[in-house]
Amino acid sequence: MTILFNTDDLANITIEYGTTTALGSTRQNATLNTGHTFVIGSLSADTLYYYNITACNVGGYCSESGPYSVRTMVSADTTAPTISSTVSSGTLTNGWYGSDIDVTLNAADTGSGINYTQYRLGTSGSWNTYSSVITLTNTTNLYYRTYDFFANSASGNKTFNIDKTPPSVYGATYAATVYANSLLSVVVNASDTGSGILYYNINKSGTIYATSTNQTIMYDPDKSTFYLTDNTIIGNKSLNITACDKALNCNSTEITVQVLNLFTALSVANISSSYDLGESINPVGIVSDTGNVPANYTIKFEYFKSNTLPASLKNTTGNLGPYSVAIDSSTNTSSSFTPTKKGVYIVKSTVNVMNHFSRVITTQTSLIDVDQPGVLEISPSLMNLSMLTNKLSQKTLYISNSGEQALTAISVNSTNSSIVGFMNTDVISGIAATNFTTKQVLINTTGLSPATYTVTLTVNTSTQMKNTTVIVDVITDTKGMLQSDIDDIFISSNESSAFSTINVNLSNIGSANATGVIVSELVPKAWLGIQGGTIGTLTENGSTIFNITMSLNTVGNMTGNILVSYNNTKASGSSIVNLTIPVRLYILPANVNIDGDSTGLNSTFTGVVSLEDSNVTGSSLDNTTFEDSTADNANVSGTILTGSDVEDTNVSDSSLENTVLNGTNAASS
Known part of the structure; x- marks a missing residue:
């Protein structure tokens, strides 16, 4: 049984209770308070009880009230209630709220019912009786508890993160002059003392051009429509640089960038149609002056084998990497590369404008056939x-x-x-x-x-x-x-x-x-x-x-x-x-070609073999060399490849004893 009452002065309390008006049992609380809660347990079910309340102030003056009577329930309630909290207003983003929120406490009991619910803000302080939604204005650890009429209780707590202050943006570091079709980089100088900065972006006229979770925003014009790719708007352009925190509070600053037109012509000379293995390839890049030629630029050359081309240089899809590491010319116009394996090579040339960051202008490809020497x-x-x-x-x-x-x-x-x-x-x-x-x-x-x-x-x-x-x-x-x-x-x-x-x-x-x-x-x-x-x-x-x-x-x-x-x-x-x-x-054949939808079931292939789009399932390929061979889209699953070189080949589900796997997809092998 729980008894709640108030006094108009600070007082200590004595409660006498029993099953007759003679009472007989006593409970006391010597602490001086104006709000009082007494929980009396171990009472008999379905029984009429009488109680009397005596309150004494600090001067020893006492006042008595009663007697009162109450009948207990037919059976005892031993099941604790439940309690939880929900936010009835406010939006949670990345674990943070960007405004004041209203919290509702949800208490329920399937037995005697909820007697009362309390809450407090923080780990210490007075408990408050809950009657309606709780409004929070800053980050708070909310504690709450509830009791039923048999003094069974439940409690909990939850932290609500609230950040209503946007980041501070002090400015930005960037290249004041850029070339059309070039890469723009901006370093935002900003800080946030609340939830922390989530991202930065570059925008103009309400359109976001680039976003980064790092402080440096690097905009690549190949990936969206950006004003720098439009050569008709050369001149001074204004951009908004924005920083947003995890609660989506944002702040921005404006920068001005001068956009210059740039040459677009690139040609490559000094490439032959055929080379011997060990012979150096020495292409020369030539830039035509059709616009502004910057003082600093380089021409980069990359070399690919024809059966390892990236999708951008090939008419078929696929994610195939370059055969060799890209070589930057020390003289800005020429490069040298010596192939170490036989095959047809693609030379990709790129002019890079060195103005804080580089950007591809154009490319050109050439075929080079390299012969295998004597072995x-x-x-x-x-x-x-x-x-x-x-x-x-x-x-x-x-x-x-x-x-x-x-x-x-x-x-x-x-x-x-x-x-x-x-x-x-x-x-x-x-x-x-x-x-x-x-x-x-x-x-x-x-x-x-x-x-x-x-x-x-x-x-x-x-x-x-x-x-x-x-x-x-x-x-x-x-x-x-x-x-x-x-x-x-x-x-x-x-x-x-x-x-x-x-x-x-x-x-x-x-x-x-x-x-x-x-x-x-x-x-x-x-x-x-x-x-x-x-x-x-x-x-x-x-x-x-x-x-x-x-x-x-x-x-x-x-x-x-x-x-x-x-x-x-x-x-x-x-x-x-x-x-x-x-x-x-x-x-040794000069070449064994199994192009198309050929079947190589239970066959033996030796030497320089083309397996493009071929089915060689279950074949014996012991000591076979696939180095420099075409094997695009070949199915060699379940195949024995003992002692073989299967460079750039799909050998899914194959047996690969003593096998060299340069750039090979060997899933489940």
Whole structure:
């Protein structure tokens, strides 16, 4: 039960109460007040109670009132009420109000009902009885509470941010003179002590031209209609610079900008239609004086590969970046760039007016075709053999050119020519594009003690070098032991004939006969065949030749193995021995074009490949080079790309083992 009453003088209160007029229970409050609230709990339900009030002032004079009576409710209320606050007037923006607001307190109780509701402004001070909306004029932390008739209560608080003062704008820093079609930058000097500055903008005649959340406003005329792009209104122009805070209070200042007309003509000279890789491109920009030519300007050149053009330079859509970093000319008119990869390049030239900020005036594009140079390859990369002392053995080294230009002035060298050398000249005059030649390597163990000897063979051009390691294990006794002059048969060819035949010399370098010699494919291949494979017996120091015939009808990279099986007979015993010779056929096309809606399902693509708009789903592309290749809009999802370079290619959902991904979209890969 809650009893509320007032006295006309400061007084302390004594309340006596009970179920009869004899009362019997007492509650006191010794604090002197004029407004009094007594909450008496633990009363019986549905019971008539009597109470008497005695008030005494500071002088000890007392006044008694009563007795009064009240009947409690049938059952007790143990559920707390609820209370919340809402703003009935005012607009919230970015967490702030820009004007006075009216707050309504919403109290509700499903039991005995709301007895009274109170509020106060801030964390301390007197509580006020709530009767109508509360008007707030500045930022306030509002506390509120409510009670039902069984003294159950609920409370809460909320901070209301109010800022009615606009920012202070002291002026602006800007270039007083700009050129038509140029970039204008303004730094606003402003501050705000309330909600803080939200944004700045440039406007004229009610039209906003540029907005920034930073203090510096940079207006780009390419992105909207701005008076600086209209050459018919050259002269002094007035602009309003505005700063607005988070409550959307705004303040502005006016600036005057002088707009000058400017030349618009730009041409580029000194560009050829074709370059070799490594040759520098040196364009020269020429500006025509059709207006005001500023004292300071530069011409910038950017270089793009044709399959990585931005949308602004291409007839198709896409978000593809520049191939190289833009180069600014130190002389203001020329530039130099040396391509490092084959392809067609676009040269984009831009004149920039240096007047506080630069702005593009015009562009020009030119095509440049760069050829791929010769690429040196050698095989095998390792020769490993066992030999008796005082023996000679011969191996074949394949030297190929997988590029598009010839290799010239090729030299071969050995780090120990007394053990490993060459049977013919150490200089090769040249190798045509996508072709190969062979060098015969001679291994001589004369006078060598039993040990393992390691010799490096080096093949050089003027710009490239490749190495092969030869490991010779010199032994003193062995059974019959066969050796091939080729450890790894590697053919890199663009031959147009149907077949290529390789002669393989098989010799017995052991100290006993080898019997039952048979040469066969380890796993039969459709492109690989053996001629003269049934040899029989090779005596000590004996040798014979069998042929490997390979079909050149299928472009790609194919691998197989040749198996030489024999019995290394000797008086002390014998055993079956197997010698395995790897075979690799690498047919290099000048270009494999799969343009359009071609299907490459379960196919093999090798070399310089165009995959534009193609479907090569589920294909094998092991060790394939896509560098400098066109792959726009190609679908290679679910494709194996082991050891491949797929620059600027979409390889979504693909397997990318040991793959180089320059500028590649490899989502979910």
